Amino acid sequence: MALEQKPPDLEIGPPITGLEGSDDEPIIAITEPLWRIRLRLLWRSFKKNWGLFAENRIGLVGLFVIAIFAVMAIAHPILMATAWGGDNREIYDPVIGYDAVVKEFTVVEEVTDPLSEIELIDARFTNINAQVGDVIEQPQQPASPSSRHLLGTDPLGRDVLSQLMFSTRAAFFLGMVAALVTVFIATTVGSIAAFFRGFVDAFLMRVADLILLMPLIPILIVIGGFWTIELWQLGVIIGILNGFGGVAIVLRSQALAVSVKPFVDAARVAGGSRWHLIFRHVIPNVLPLSFLYMMFGVTEAISLEAILSFFGLLNVEMSWGLMISIAQAEGYLLRGLDVWWLLFPAGLAVTFLAAAFFLVGRAMDEVVNPRLRKR
Amino acid sequence: MTEARVEVKDLEKRYPVQKSVFRSAKDFIHAVDGINFRIDPGESLGLVGESGCGKTTTGRMLVKLLEVTGGEVLLQDSGEVIDISHITDKDDLKRFRSDVQMIFQDPFESMNPRRTVYDTIAEPLTVQRIGTVPDREAKVAELLNLVGLTPAESFMFRFPHELSGGQRQRVAIARALIVDPTFVVADEPTSMLDVSIRISVMDLMLKLADRLNVSYLYITHDLAVARYMCDRIAVMYLGKIVELADTEDLLGHPMHPYTRALLSAVPVPDPSYQRPPVEIKGGISKSINPEPRCRFYDRCPIAREDICGVQDHPPLEEKAPNHWVACYLVDKQPA
Amino acid sequence: MTTPLVEDSTGGLKTGDTLLEVDNLIMRYKTKQGYVSAVEDVSFVLHKGEALGLVGESGCGKTSVALSLLRLQADNGEILGGEIRLGGKDLVPISEDEMRRHRWNDVSMVFQGAMNSWNPVYRVGDQIKEALDLHWPERLNRAETRQRIGDLFALVGLDSDAQDRYPHEFSGGMRQRAVIAMALSCNPQVIIADEPTTALDVIVQDQILKELKKIQADLNMSIIYISHDIAVIAEVTDRTGVMYAGKMVEFGDTGDIFSAPRHPYAWLLLSSTPSIVGPRRKLAPLEGEPPNLLDPPSGCRFNPRCPFATDQCRVEEPPLRDIGDDHQVACWNYEQVPVGITSGSVV
Incomplete structure (x- = not known):
């Protein structure tokens, strides 16, 4: 029987009295606001996870390498404003500088x-x-390293060290954009597919299969042939293809395992809507795995950027891939080691930063996945 | 007769056994096959049976975790009766969610590992937007005191892994009771707990039922636990209730042959006690498209082909005062 | 064939002779936070043809005792002291190779949850054959293996031809029977059954327990039952050991322990176990939680939860001492424990 009139607004019932122990127990007053308590809890769980992460040397090495690159990225604008600034700007600017x-x-x-x-x-x-x-x-030009140009100059007479440091920013930016887009899409798609199952699941997963089948690099080359890709666009494209493809499939299986847990049923009985269940219960339990794939996503994005810049398909002022590309265009790529400063700084930077994110990902894997943990 | 708090009429759950995606199913698993019972205010009804008998399915239908495929469930809500299997109105659903709650079996899995005790207990209030944050905090603290997790402030912001099994189940009870429900489905709430902790949790549930006038549907496979917790017991076999009576009456004078077999198979913590022999044949059968005869026919030690084998499953009849049995061969006893 | 297929595994011993002796066994798990004292100074004797029960709550060390007997404790578990003598021979110092010869042939085990660990892609018979190939003293040919597995299946109440079926074709009870058949496959003298019926429904549980009792009688086997279910232990065992926090707190004849437990923990455990027979009574809850075995309480490990604890209990650890009738208790104040378990008021 449906109810005719609107039910009264629900209120919290009166205190339950008459139970031993509850009469003289004063209802406690929580002296701190909730957000402060939550912040403290977050800090505590961060400390615990950091402990687990730090047990793994590999992860610390990765983090150390990332930190070095971060310092480089931050140091560049500072240097441009001080030692490389003013009149020296014409010499040290990574894009328009020139010093013969x-x-x-x-x-x-x-x-x-x-x-x-x-x-x-x-x-x-x-x-x-x-x-x-x-x-x-x-x-x-190119000039070999000297006290004036610690890593020499490129075939157009620009300072390699300045280019290298300047490009670090682009690498981080691209990695972050790609990783965030990947995680956002993969977590949402995976969780929704797992939670609703049936048609939604089948549809999203077949789309994922299709995207997984697409060869990423050739597609990017084709897209690059039609119009020049901006760096952020590249990040978004990598994020979408990655996030909707393999990572979504992995996260869906994790979300599937979470969404059949009794605590999801318990939340349903509590009256939670579908979106409450997905965003409060399923996704928070999938996120640790998402962050793991985010790290691997950064690795992939950095490598892809190098490949595309090398082919000159990316509209970017300066990047590690572009540095190698210029060396190649001027015929220095296969010249051997005598012009090492044209190849090694950029090449090693790509390798190290990509590897560092991968190592951090591996170490996070052990935090996220207790089965991999050493006792 | 007082008004029943929950009344279940011909409740049915059938699962299609899908043979192909393109053909609609012809075969159905009759998980729950037309059961009837009522639970009075403050009463606790035990639903016992072996795994696969449909007791958990029944419980999950009563809290709307599963869709009902037939029959109705009538819930008394402050003088009005709602058929919970056909709620369409959003406000009705909201009222239902604060009237009916559930306690789950596994205290380790029924709490989200990433949410604090406060989040877990306050969840029904949060999602139904009841009260303000300070109100909720006070209510959660009150319930923590009530379920014996004191001092409340030291438990409020712990995570599930920082609690023992017994404490987690107390949190689960607090979560179920925070919206002042009138009816709680408890699905094996103590089966994962150690004996010593089990009793204190059961005592807590009994005490709260008494004080708050909550009705329970207590689902368990353990008859000894059901005896401790329940006023009446319903025994299920392959989707049917075969016997329903007051607890002591059922345990002392079981009438249905299945109940008798079940009771005689329960081990007793007294080495000097000699159990009667367990009279039952074969193993449990499947409930896919059951034959039109007594569900217990194949295993029944007293079945008669001319009666039990040719007629449909026997109806649940009152064979003695307040003692309902579904068997053709049990004679009606004078009151 | 020199070895009969299913034999009375007397091993030259008569019923009632000492078969397995455990003396002051200490087993601890090494963890980052320190040693977890899982089995602390546990001693008992298993006789030929006897059913012995180890009962206690989860984490009390009963499974750790069983695994130590087979030296199968987890990698971080170390036997730090004591002796495990099988027919007079100490199993603790022998090499892993030698131990492997005793496992399955002398002492075998029905592991907890083993019925759910059958490999789904192999026939049940083939999986038992694997155990036979590994442990049976001589190589059996195909026909002999089939014959032996068939005999074992008949022994546990399964159809001999069921060995050609896959695990998913078995019901839970049948899978557990097959597990027992596998444990019996090499004629062990002792079977350790860890929670053999925990996941089963009562009617099936009853059938399995009856089957085990019958096998024990027919083969004059010794069985160690490990269970948290006091009622099961009461039904099937001759003697019972009650364990708490890695210690044996009471040991004796099952009848004695269940009618008049002397250790406060055993008494409370029995008092808090509901039953379907006897008067309906209020059960006494056991307050508190089991101790953390990384840092067990000083003195008696039960003292924080014990209603009879005195200052002595908090300082001095009570030894397991004889109180007559082959009944041992580790408690300073066992005389204060009320006799009988029908404590509390009748509801």
Whole structure:
């Protein structure tokens, strides 16, 4: 029988009296506001998880490497404002800076040592009267490391160290955008699929299968062929493809395990709506795993950025991939180790930062997944 | 006769056994197959039976965790009667959620590991938007005192893993009682607890039922526990109630052959006690499209082919005062 | 064939002879926070043909005792003292290789939850065959293996041909019977049954317990039952040990312990167990929680929860001492414990 009139507003019932122990027990007054208590609890659980994380050396190494890069990223604008700023800006700006280091070269017929010899034809651009055997002064780019340019200059005469530090920001930015988008999409899609099951689940998972089947790099190359991708767009694209694909499938299975737990039923009996159940019970228990995949997502995004910049498909001022790309365009890629500062700083930065996030992810895996924990 | 707080009429739950995605199901599992009972205010009814008999399904239907496929469940709500199986109105649902609560079996799994005791207990208030935050805090503290978790402020912001099994089950009881329900379904609330803790939790539930005038549907496989907790006991077998009587009457004078077998199989903590032999044949059968005869026919030691094998499952009849039995072969006793 | 397929595993002993002696066994688990004293100074004797029960709540060390007997405790568990003598031979110092020969052949175990650990993709018979291949003294050919498994199945009340079926085709009771058949496969002298009926319904539980009793009588087997269910222990055992927090607190004839427990814990445990027979009575709750075994209380481990505790109990640990009739109690004040368990008022 449906009720005709509106039920009265529900109120908290009167205190239950007449029970031993409850009469003289004063109803406690909580002296602190709830948010302060929650903050303290959060801090405590962070400390506990940090303890677990710190047990793992690999994770600490990863964190240390990330910290170094973070310092580099922060230091760059500071340097640009101080030591590299003012008049020096023209020299040290990572994009428009230019510094031709003048150096003495011996004019030869055939170059054997490009750092001290110059071919006759090239020498005549500087001095029309140059002869073989002369020593002429010639601005050098790329220039090898010196006290002025700790990591030398690139083929266009720009400071490599400045470029390297400047690009760190782009790497972090891209990694974060990609990872956040991945986690947001994967957690939502996975939890919703697991919670509603049936048609919703089947539909979302088939979409995930389709996305999983798409080869990421060729697709990005094709997209890049049509229009220039901005860095944040790349982050979003990687996030969507990653988040809706493999990660969503993994998180769905975790969410499936959570959503059949009795505490979800208990919340349902308490009167919780579907969204309450999903956002308060399912997602919080899936999130630790999400963060884990977020770390792996950063790794992937950084590597992808390098690949795309290398192909010149990304609209970015400066990045590690672009640094290598420029070296390649000027013909220095396969020249060997004599121009190492053009390849190693950027190449190693990509490798180290990507690896560092991966290692942190591995260590987090042990915190999140007690079965992997050492006793 | 007073008004029943909960009245269950021909309650039924059938699950389709899907053979193919494109064909609608022809076979059904009759998990609960037309059961009737009533629970009075302040009364505790025990629902006992072996695993798979449909007792948990029944409990979950009464709290709307499962859809009812047939019959009705009538709930007394301050003078009005709501059919909870057909609630469409949002306000009715809200009232239902504060009238009927549930205590779950597993104290380790029935609390979200990432939420504090306060969050867990206050959840019904939070999601139903009852009271202000200070009101809720006071109410949670009061309930923590009530269930014996004192001092309340030291328990309020603990996480489930910081509590023992018994303490968790006390939290579960507090959560169920915070909205002042009139009817609580308790699904094996003590079966995961150690003996020594079990009694204090059962005592707590009894005490609260008495003081708050709560009715329980107490689901258990343990007849000894049911005897301690319940005023009346209903015995279920393959989706049917086969016997329903006052606790001591049922244990002292079981009439249905299944109840008798069940009772004689319960071990007794007294080495000198000799149990009667367990008279039952074979193992439990499936409840997919049951044959039109007594559900217990295959296993019954006294079944007669000409009576039990040819007629539909016997109806639950009052064979003695307040003693209901579903068996053709049990004679009606004079009052 | 030299070994009969199903034999009376007397091992040259007569009923009532001492078969297994456990002396002052100490087993602790090493954890980051320190040692967890899981089994502390536990001693008992198992006779030939006897059913012995170890009863206590979860975490009391009863399963740890069983695992120590087979030296199968978890990797971080160490036997730090005591002797486990099987037919006079101490099993504690022997090598792992030698121990492996005793496992299954002399002492076998029905593990808790084993009925749910059958591998779903192999036939039940093939999984028992694996145990036979590993432990049976001589190599059996196909027909002999089939014959033996068939005999074992008949012994536990299963159809001999059921060995060709897969675990999912078995009901819970049948799976547990097959587990028992597997434990019997190498004619052990002792079977340790850890919670053998816990997940089963009462009617099936009754059948399994009857089957175990019958096997015990037919083969003159010794069985150690481990259970938290006092009623089960009361039904099937001859003698009972009550454990609390890693210690044996009371040991004696099952009838004596159940009619007049002398240790306060045993008394409270029995007083708080509901039953379907006898008068309906108010049960006495046991207040408090079991102690943390990383740092057990000083003196008697039960003293914080004990209604009879005195200053002595808080300082001095009571030894397990004889109080006559093969009845031992570890309590300073056992005389104060009321006789009989029908305490409290009748409701």
